Amino acid sequence: MLVLTGCDKSEHRPVQEQKQSHQEISDVVDLTQLCKNIHKEMNDINAQRTTLALEQINQDLKVCLPLVQPDEQLTLLKLSTQMYRNFLTVERTPQQAKAFHQYAFDMAQHPTIQQSHFEQFTLRDQYLLKHQGQAYIELFDAGADSLIYRRSPQYLAIIFAPYMPEAEKVFIEHLAQQNMQQTLRDGALVISAQEVAERALFWEGYVRDYPKSRYIQDARYLQKLYAVFLFKGTPKTSVSENYRDKSSVTPDNLAEIEALTQLKNSALADQARKFIQFVQMSDADRRQLPAAANPSVQLTQYLQLNTEVLKDKRDCFSDAVCLSS
Structure with missing residues (x-):
């Protein structure tokens, strides 16, 4: 009886190993496809997308960066810079630009006050201001009473540098x-x-x-x-x-x-x-x-x-x- 039990285990083991092998191959194929698609995903980011879209791409980058050569890493880094530029682009009318400039001035003078003219901003400004701090988005004091959106310097240090x-x-x-x-x-x-x-x-x-x-x-x-x-x-x-x-x-x-x-x-x-x-x-x-x-x-x-x-x-x-x- 012990002999038969031993044979049963040996017969089933290759089947299990074969299943694991198929799973590993499937994972490799999925990762390859993911990393092939990431260029397109990054290029598709624009000023209508959400922070969730950025966060998903950033998660994908953490998967792909260890798998690619240094030249490709630099290509993805440059793509990420353009991606954030596209995401943070805001088209404003003169009246909207004036309201945002006033917001920058008020923030410089009184950083804690509530802004009464928030509704005068573009919808994109309203969205970005509500979501600053997410997906490495910051509101940056550029001087001369000017506030601009920027990608946090820590983004590349956290997402790219380790790999x-x-x-x-x-x-x-x-x-x-x-x-x-x-x-x-x-x-x-x-x-x-x-x-x-x-x-x-x-x-x-x-x-x-x-x-x-x-x-x-x-x-x-x-x-x-x-x-x-x-x-x-x-x-x-x-x-x-x-x-x-x-x-x-x-x-x-x-x-x-x-x-x-x-x-x-x-x-x-x-x-x-x-x-x-x-x-x-x-x-x-x-x-x-x-x-x-x-x-x-x-x-x-x-x-x-x-x-x-x-x-x-x-x-x-x-x-x-x-x-x-």
């Missing part, structure tokens, strides 16, 4: 974290000198550690930009008016620059040491430098800063990747 190569993963996660807070407002820096110095050091390290990153050009741009922010600021938040001595430099920036001089094997630290040399330079020595009539230009040349980055139109401050304007 990407290390260099791209690190770039996205760190830029997302940096851009959760506003960096510039109406041309003025709104982050501390300490934060500026930390970001400048991070991007210098990233360029050194990941020279073959697909985002290397954006990383180099950020490295140069934050160096300019640290040593010169922006036209609206200048580090110094004349760089005549240490007392002419904003105290927070001076403290960060002096701390950097203690570091080794860092181009930013080398620039910090030259900055201190420059502000302590005698008038006679200054006159030996080019552009003697303009200390700001002299400093730019002495530190070999690239101020042309200030004219660059790419947007590296609103998402987890740099966006073209």
Whole structure:
């Protein structure tokens, strides 16, 4: 009897394994079809769709991203950016635009007040305002009493970064974290000198550690930009008016620059040491430098800063990747 029971089990086992095999094949086919369709699904998103549609695509992306090659991941990332742009597009009449601008102004002045002119908004504005916080949708203060919808920087960090190569993963996660807070407002820096110095050091390290990153050009741009922010600021938040001595430099920036001089094997630290040399330079020595009539230009040349980055139109401050304007 024991022998027969043993035979019964052996006879049934292959049948069960065959069923599992069929199920595995079916799952693979379903996933393949799902990932083939995702391009079309993303392209079909427009300003009439709901947050539920976005959330479903985002769930599908989590399934497909681990299964595709890095080139395809970047293609899907770019598609996701266009998808959100399409979703967040709002067509307004002049009266509706005025109402929304007033809403932005009121929110800037009194963030907690209830808006009495909500019914004057487009239906799409009403929908997006009610659903902000869902599907990574945010209402973002863009300065100049302007509110815009944006995709949260955390979107790419959560949906895409975990499945990407290390260099791209690190770039996205760190830029997302940096851009959760506003960096510039109406041309003025709104982050501390300490934060500026930390970001400048991070991007210098990233360029050194990941020279073959697909985002290397954006990383180099950020490295140069934050160096300019640290040593010169922006036209609206200048580090110094004349760089005549240490007392002419904003105290927070001076403290960060002096701390950097203690570091080794860092181009930013080398620039910090030259900055201190420059502000302590005698008038006679200054006159030996080019552009003697303009200390700001002299400093730019002495530190070999690239101020042309200030004219660059790419947007590296609103998402987890740099966006073209």
